[in-house]
Amino acid sequence: MVVDANSSFFQWVIYIIQNYWPLFLRGAEVTLIISLTGTIIGFTIGILIGIIRTIPIDNNTHILKRAVYKVVNVLLLIYIEVFRGTPMIVQAMVVFYGVAMIWGIHLTTFVAGIFIVSINTGAYMAEIVRGGIISIDKGQFEAAHAIGMTHAQTMAYIVLPQAIRNILPALSNEFVINIKDTSVLNVIGVTELFFQSKSAAGNNYRYFEVFLITCLVYLVMTFTVTRILRYFEKRLEGPDVYTIHGSQTVPEAEIKIVGRQ
Amino acid sequence: MEKIIEVCHLQKFFGENEVLKDINFSVSKGEVVCIIGSSGSGKSTLLRCLNLLEQPTSGEILYHGQNILEHDMSNAVYRAKMGMVFQQFNLFNNLSVLENCTVGQIKVLKRNLQEAKKTAMEYLELVGMSGFIDARPHQISGGQKQRVAIARALSMEPEALLFDEPTSALDPEMVGEVLKVMKSLAGSGLTMLVVTHEMSFARDVAHRVVFMDGGIIAEEDTPDVIFNNPKNERTRIFLKRILDN
Numbered sequence: 254m255v256v257d258a259n260s261s262f263f264q265w266v267i268y269i270i271q272n273y274w275p276l277f278l279r280g281a282e283v284t285l286i287i288s289l290t291g292t293i294i295g296f297t298i299g300i301l302i303g304i305i306r307t308i309p310i311d312n313n314t315h316i317l318k319r320a321v322y323k324v325v326n327v328l329l330l331i332y333i334e335v336f337r338g339t340p341m342i343v344q345a346m347v348v349f350y351g352v353a354m355i356w357g358i359h360l361t362t363f364v365a366g367i368f369i370v371s372i373n374t375g376a377y378m379a380e381i382v383r384g385g386i387i388s389i390d391k392g393q394f395e396a397a398h399a400i401g402m403t404h405a406q407t408m409a410y411i412v413l414p415q416a417i418r419n420i421l422p423a424l425s426n427e428f429v430i431n432i433k434d435t436s437v438l439n440v441i442g443v444t445e446l447f448f449q450s451k452s453a454a455g456n457n458y459r460y461f462e463v464f465l466i467t468c469l470v471y472l473v474m475t476f477t478v479t480r481i482l483r484y485f486e487k488r489l490e491g492p493d494v495y496t497i498h499g500s501q502t503v504p505e506a507e508i509k510i511v512g513r514q
Numbered sequence: 515m516e517k518i519i520e521v522c523h524l525q526k527f528f529g530e531n532e533v534l535k536d537i538n539f540s541v542s543k544g545e546v547v548c549i550i551g552s553s554g555s556g557k558s559t560l561l562r563c564l565n566l567l568e569q570p571t572s573g574e575i576l577y578h579g580q581n582i583l584e585h586d587m588s589n590a591v592y593r594a595k596m597g598m599v600f601q602q603f604n605l606f607n608n609l610s611v612l613e614n615c616t617v618g619q620i621k622v623l624k625r626n627l628q629e630a631k632k633t634a635m636e637y638l639e640l641v642g643m644s645g646f647i648d649a650r651p652h653q654i655s656g657g658q659k660q661r662v663a664i665a666r667a668l669s670m671e672p673e674a675l676l677f678d679e680p681t682s683a684l685d686p687e688m689v690g691e692v693l694k695v696m697k698s699l700a701g702s703g704l705t706m707l708v709v710t711h712e713m714s715f716a717r718d719v720a721h722r723v724v725f726m727d728g729g730i731i732a733e734e735d736t737p738d739v740i741f742n743n744p745k746n747e748r749t750r751i752f753l754k755r756i757l758d759n
């Protein structure tokens with residue numbers, strides 16, 4: 254197919270799809286990989302910080318431990334405030350060029366992209382995880398402590414599983430935001446979807462057509478991811494039916510009960 | 515009789531508020547002690563101090579003669595020996611009924627899964643909940659939850675079981691099933707310390723009744739004396755008010 258300045262809008266769209274689909278695909282792939290990896294690493298950072306920030310400290314805690322905790326807490330708070338209070342596009346510039354200038358480390362743009370999305374997501378997730386932990390009923394902690402679990406065991410086996418389940422919607426949300434927001438990484442030359450679209454558009458001087466397609470690709474990604482995550486959230490809620498096991502009198506009796514709330 | 519717990523001059527402040535004032539008492543092996551008293555008299559606080567859910571301000575808690583407030587014994591080890599049953603059940607919401615009864619055995623007592631399940635099933639059977647091992651806490655009734663909570667505590671094979679108003683959050687028709695379980699436990703020789711408003715339970719089951727008032731133990735005696743012939747005027751007033759209802 255040949256197109257020129259007089260070709261219609263649809264002809265251009267078809268032309269661009271035919272000639273540039275591998276570019277879109279590679280862009281979408283990079284976008285997905287960076288946003289997925291960044292979300293997972295950011296989530297991990299968030300959990301670690303959330304756990305640290307909810308360690309119970311009282312007057313019985315050793316003074317040295319309390320001091321260390323105070324310092325760590327302040328550092329974490331600075332991290333959270335800085336990364337939540339500045340745009341990711343600026344963070345990308347500062348981190349990418351700063352790391353090169355100060356430490357002489359030249360990250361590939363791909364690695365830099367994952368790094369930036371991770372620490373950015375970490376700052377948001379840290380507060381979400383902390384909220385998730387705090388919102389768990391105090392009775393859950395007390396019951397765990399009462400059977401002799403340490404704070405670490407209580408967190409690992411009782412509190413975090415509940416907290417994480419409660420914050421899954423926020424995590425999905427963060428992933429979707431990251432799919433969209435990785436587009437800012439084009440300023441440091443990450444070859445994600447927006448960057449690829451820009452070059453396709455520039456080659457042909459066709460911005461509207463190209464970015465309309467880009468729009469659609471983003472929408473397909475975010476929509477699909479949202480559905481998939483919603484499915485898993487549902488699955489994690491567990492079955493709403495359980496089986497009553499046979500009593501001694503009627504060993505084969507198995508009654509299904511629909512769960513009540 | 516061998517004393518399991520002995521409390522000496524126990525004092526607890528919440529800020530300026532002195533909630534426990536010089537508490538002295540002890541629990542012997544196999545004893546069932548009921549703690550009664552009006553709201554705010556410090557019953558829960560006393561029980562929670564015994565399980566170290568609250569840190570006493572001063573005084574001693576001797577466990578087999580050893581002061582647990584001096585840090586030569588790990589809090590976790592001691593707590594595993596003192597089972598606790600809460601008014602609000604506090605079953606672990608992320609775990610099934612069976613897992614609620616095995617998680618402590620596996621993580622704290624380091625039992626293997628097989629052994630833990632066997633022990634859990636024994637006690638779930640005892641409280642009549644062995645049919646519900648796959649249910650989640652939100653799928654069973656309050657009375658059932660409390661029975662599972664008792665099985666969870668028993669699965670740790672504690673030396674004594676502390677109950678904090680175990681039937682107060684239950685609908686009236688479910689109180690009986692929980693009291694029945696508690697009665698049979700008392701009959702089996704388990705050491706029990708029960709904060710309760712169920713006066714008939716205290717009268718029928720307790721070996722000793724402790725009446726608390728304003729952060730002190732105002733009177734402590736056999737149920738017969740406490741209910742029929744109390745020596746303290748405040749005990750008399752409290753019981754009259756309760757029993758008139």
Ligand SMILES: Nc1ncnc2c1ncn2[C@@H]1O[C@H](COP(=O)(O)OP(=O)(O)OP(=O)(O)O)[C@@H](O)[C@H]1O
Nearest residue numbers: 528529531533551552553554555556557558559560
């Ligand atoms: N964590 C806390 N912080 C401050 N004050 C508290 C705390 N827990 C209890 N108190 C206070 O201590 C006093 C005794 O409370 P406690 O719960 O021990 O009473 P109780 O005898 O168990 O009463 P009830 O029959 O209502 O359960 C009350 O005045 C209460 O307000």
Ligand SMILES: [Mg+2]
Nearest residue numbers: 557558559679
């Ligand atoms: Mg109470």
